[in-house]
Structure formats: C-alpha cells, structure tokens
Amino acid sequence: MNTTKKYAATALAAALGVTVLAGCGGSDDDTSAGSGASKGSGSKTVTLVTHDSFNASEDVLKQFTEESGYTVELLKSGDAGAALNQEILTKGSPRGDVFFGVDNTLLSRALDNGLFTAYEAKGLDRVAEGTEQDKEHRVTPVDTGDICVNYDKKYFADKKLDPPQTFEDLVKPEYKNLLVTENAANSSPGLGFLLGTIASQGEDGYQDYWKKLKANGVKVVHGWEQAYNEEFSGSAGGRKAKADRPLVVSYASSPPVEVLYADPQPKEAPTGVSTGTCFRQTEYAGLLKGAKNEAGGKALLDFLISKTFQEDVPLNMFVNPVVTDAKLPEIFTEFGETVEKPATVAPEKIAANREQWVQAWHSIAVK
Numbered sequence: 001m002n003t004t005k006k007y008a009a010t011a012l013a014a015a016l017g018v019t020v021l022a023g024c025g026g027s028d029d030d031t032s033a034g035s036g037a038s039k040g041s042g043s044k045t046v047t048l049v050t051h052d053s054f055n056a057s058e059d060v061l062k063q064f065t066e067e068s069g070y071t072v073e074l075l076k077s078g079d080a081g082a083a084l085n086q087e088i089l090t091k092g093s094p095r096g097d098v099f100f101g102v103d104n105t106l107l108s109r110a111l112d113n114g115l116f117t118a119y120e121a122k123g124l125d126r127v128a129e130g131t132e133q134d135k136e137h138r139v140t141p142v143d144t145g146d147i148c149v150n151y152d153k154k155y156f157a158d159k160k161l162d163p164p165q166t167f168e169d170l171v172k173p174e175y176k177n178l179l180v181t182e183n184a185a186n187s188s189p190g191l192g193f194l195l196g197t198i199a200s201q202g203e204d205g206y207q208d209y210w211k212k213l214k215a216n217g218v219k220v221v222h223g224w225e226q227a228y229n230e231e232f233s234g235s236a237g238g239r240k241a242k243a244d245r246p247l248v249v250s251y252a253s254s255p256p257v258e259v260l261y262a263d264p265q266p267k268e269a270p271t272g273v274s275t276g277t278c279f280r281q282t283e284y285a286g287l288l289k290g291a292k293n294e295a296g297g298k299a300l301l302d303f304l305i306s307k308t309f310q311e312d313v314p315l316n317m318f319v320n321p322v323v324t325d326a327k328l329p330e331i332f333t334e335f336g337e338t339v340e341k342p343a344t345v346a347p348e349k350i351a352a353n354r355e356q357w358v359q360a361w362h363s364i365a366v367k
Contacts, residue, residue: 043292043293043296044069044070044071044296045070045071045072045073045293045296046070046071046072046073046097046098046293046296046297046299046300047072047073047074047075047095047096047097047098047293048072048073048074048075048096048097048098048099048100048300049075049077049083049086049087049094049095049096049098049099049100049288050074050075050076050077050083050099050100050101051076051077051078051079051080051082051083051100051101052076052077052078052079053317054074054076054100054101054317055316055317056309056312056316057312057316060308060309060312063308064299064300064303064309067303068296068299068300068303070293070296070299070300072300073096075095075096077095079186079187079188079223079224080101080102080103080106080188081106081186081187081188081191082186083099083101084099084101084102084106084109084110087099087110087115087288088109088110088113088115091113091114091115091289091290092289092290093290094115094288094289094290094291096288096291097287097288097291097292097293097294097296097297097300098285098286098287098288098291098297098300098301099115099116099285099286099288100142100283100284100285100304101283101285102139102283102284102286103188103192103281103282103283103284104133104280104281104282104284104347104350105188105191105192105195105281105350105354106188106191106354107133107134107139107284107347107350107351108347108348108350108351108354109351109354110139110286111134111138111139112351114289115286115288115289116138116139116286116287116288116289117138117286117287117288117289117291117294118136118137118138119137119138119140119286119287119297119298119301120137121137121140121298121301121302121304121305122302122305123302123305123306123323124137124140124305126305126323126324126325127141127305127322127323127324128141128144128322128323128324131144131282131322133282133284133347138286139284139285139286140284140285140286140301140304140305141282141283141284141305141322142283142284142285142304142305142313142322143282143283143313143317143319143320143321143322144280144281144282144283144319144320144322145251145252145253145280145281145283145318145319145320146251146252146253146278146279146280146281146337146339146342147188147189147192147193147196147249147250147251147278147279147281148249148250148251148252148273148274148275148277148278148279148337148339149164149170149179149193149247149248149249149250149273149274149277150232150234150247150248150249150250150251150254150255150271150272150273150274151163151164151234151246151247151271151272151273151274152232152233152234152246152247152270152271153234153268153269153270153271153272154234154270155233155234155246156246161174163247163272163274164247164274164277165274165275165276165277166200166274166276166277167196167197167200167201167209167276167277168200169274169276170213170216170218170247170277171209171212171213171216172216173216175216175247176216176217177216177217177219178217178245178246178247179213179216179217179218179219179245179247179248179249180218180219180220180221180227180231180232180245180247180248180249181193181218181219181220181221181227181248181249182220182221182222182223182224182226182227182249183220183221183222183223183366184358184361184362184365185358185362185366186222186223187222187223187224188224188281189224189249189250189251190220190223190224190249191354191358192249192279192281193249193277193279194206194357194358194361195279195343195345195350195357196277196278196279196343197209197210197213198345198357199279199343199344199345200343203353206357206361207360207361207364210361210364210365211364213365214364214365218365219231219245220365220366224249224250227248227249227250228248228250228254229241230243231243231244231245231248232245232246232247232248232250233245233246234246234248234258234270234271235248235258235271236258236261236262247274251318251319252273252275252278252336252337252338252339253314253318253319253320253332253336253337254271254273254318255269255270255271255272255273255335255336255337256269256318256331256332256334256335256336257318258270258271259331259335260315260331269335272337273337273339275337275339275340278339278342278343279342279343279344279345280339280342280343280344282322283319285300285301285304286301287301305322305323307323307325307326310322310323310326311326311327313326314328314329314332315329315331315332318332
C-alpha cells in the first residue's frame with residue numbers, strides 16, 4: 001500500500017546492509033540505476049523494486065541478510081502506478097529481482113503483461129483467506145489495508161457537525177467543498193476510492209454519484225502526498241500548510257500515524273475514519289521475469305511473509321499483515337480502525353472494466 005506511509009519511508013543505512021536507490025529511469029552510465037539486474041547470477045545482492053512508501057526496520061532487513069546471505073537493495077520508483085509502469089516498459093530486462101507494491105486494483109495489468117515468474121513462497125498456508133488472487137502463484141500477498149475517507153476531528157467538533165460516515169453522506173450539502181481525493185488515473189488510493197463508489201453505487205449509478213460529488217465541490221489532486229500532507233487540515237503537514245479540506249481519501253490506519261509521530265503523543269488521534277467509505281486493498285510481491293538473482297528473489301519472497309517481517313509491517317508501512325499468526329502493535333490496535341465490511345470489487349471485474357471506469361470518471365471529475 002503505497003502512498004499512506006510516507007511518514008515512515010526513510011533511507012536505510014548502507015552500513016546495515018541495505019542500499020536505497022531513488023529510481024526514475026537512470027542515466028546512460030548507471031546501468032539501470034545500479035539495480036540487481038546488472039549483477040551476475042551469483043550476486044549476494046537482491047534488488048527489490050518498489051514504490052516510494054516501502055519501509056522496513058533496519059534490524060529486520062539485517063536479519064534477512066544474516067539468515068539468507070543476501071543483502072537487500074531497494075530501488076524506489078515513485079507511486080505504485082508509476083513503479084509498475086516502469087517495470088512494464090522494461091519487462092524481460094527488469095531493473096531488479098523482486099517487485100513489491102502491485103495491489104488488487106492493478107494486479108491484472110501486471111499479470112497480463114507477463115512481469116512475473118511463478119513461485120510458491122514458503123508459508124503461503126498462513127496467509128488470510130481471500131488474499132491470494134493468482135492460482136499460478138505469480139504473486140505473493142504481503143499486506144492488506146482499507147482505503148477510506150479520513151476526517152479532521154477538530155473541524156467537525158468546532159462546527160458542531162457530525163462527520164460523514166458513508167458514501168451517500170459525502171454528497172450532502174453540509175459537506176460541500178470539504179473533500180479532497182487523489183486522481184484515480186495515477187494514484188492507488190484514488191483508484192481504490194473510485195472502486196469503492198462503484199461497489200457502493202453500482203456500475204449503473206457511479207457516474208451519477210460522481211456528478212453529485214463534483215457538484216458538491218470534491219477536489220481532485222495528483223496523489224496521496226499532496227492530498228494528505230498539503231490539502232487535509234487534520235494531518236500534521238496539512239496544519240502546517242494551513243490546509244482547508246477536513247475530509248481526505250487516505251487509509252483506516254492513518255490515525256495511528258498522526259499519534260506515533262506527534263510530539264508529545266496525544267491521548268486521542270486527531271483524525272477519524274468514515275468506516276462506511278472503505279475499499280479493501282491487498283498488496284503483492286512477485287519474482288520478476290528475467291531476474292538475475294532468482295535464488296535471492298525467492299528467498300526474499302519467503303521472508304516477506306515470514307512472521308518476522310509481517311510483524312514489522314504495521315508500524316513501518318501502516319498496513320495490516322497478511323499472515324494470520326502476526327500480532328499487531330498496541331498503538332495500531334488502539335488508534336487504528338477495524339473495518340468490518342469494506343467494499344470490494346471482484347478482480348476479474350476490475351480487470352475487464354478498470355480502463356473504461358477510469359476514463360468515465362476522468363471525464364466527470366477532472367475535465
């Protein structure tokens with residue numbers, strides 16, 4: 001889950017065996033930005049191509065090195081959609097060994113382009129039911145999260161106004177000019193929110209719903225970073241920027257972030273979640289076809305669903321572990337939201353309709 005965790009996306013120290021590369025194509029002399037794809041098959045470096053929001057504890061990645069003998073090199077490549085696009089452009093000659101960050105909204109695109117080599121990771125019997133979407137094991141589920149509208153508690157308390165809780169609430173006049181969302185054409189949470197409205201309103205009703213949302217002043221920006229940290233009045237970044245939108249499309253796990261990184265930490269999260277607006281997202285990793293270090297890539301996939309890595313996920317990427325035996329940290333359970341009935345859309349339906357849905361949405365919400 002790619003864009004709600006910018007708080008935790010910090011560079012990892014090379015001295016601890018982790019190299020972080022910001023990859024945006026590379027220059028003529030950098031051999032694919034120095035990725036593992038340029039190294040021989042006997043390399044002890046395994047390159048993980050991912051979105052900018054991937055993060056893991058230094059000790060956890062160091063443990064992987066000690067157990068497997070492989071050093072992880074991260075090649076961060078923008079938002080999830082941008083990272084996937086770069087891999088599609090370089091398919092067959094990948095920039096790394098493993099790709100992490102393709103979610104259920106874009107999974108069919110990755111599979112249809114033949115990006116991955118099938119591999120059944122060790123420990124798949126422990127993943128939550130319903131998270132595996134590929135019977136050929138071309139991808140391995142790693143985490144889940146819920147894309148939801150978040151609200152600024154202070155704003156609604158000051159206005160003596162109940163925050164919206166459902167998709168239907170968002171088009172009511174009392175919430176006019178309050179919501180900011182991300183562009184569904186290039187943002188993972190933006191696309192997830194669109195899919196949530198389709199699940200809620202139906203394929204025959206979502207366009208009329210978005211016309212109402214547009215008339216009610218919804219603001220569409222490029223991506224999560226801008227929406228959450230620049231436009232949303234409830235976030236630390238938004239308060240600093242004097243943002244004026246008290247509703248934003250983010251994640252059910254965003255409130256713990258606001259608590260964890262506040263100094264001093266508040267007793268209550270300053271933001272809440274409109275639990276009737278949530279769409280369930282699952283993120284996957286896969287062994288890139290043509291990877292130079294297949295053995296290292298397979299070892300890394302095994303590690304991504306190990307209990308060690310899975311219990312590290314919540315406070316580093318603010319998503320839920322996908323394995324059933326991983327425990328959540330207290331701050332996550334205390335300040336996060338459990339969404340009992342998130343909206344979902346069948347993967348095959350997303351695959352068949354995603355492009356036309358996004359085009360129709362764009363003509364309404366952006367043009």
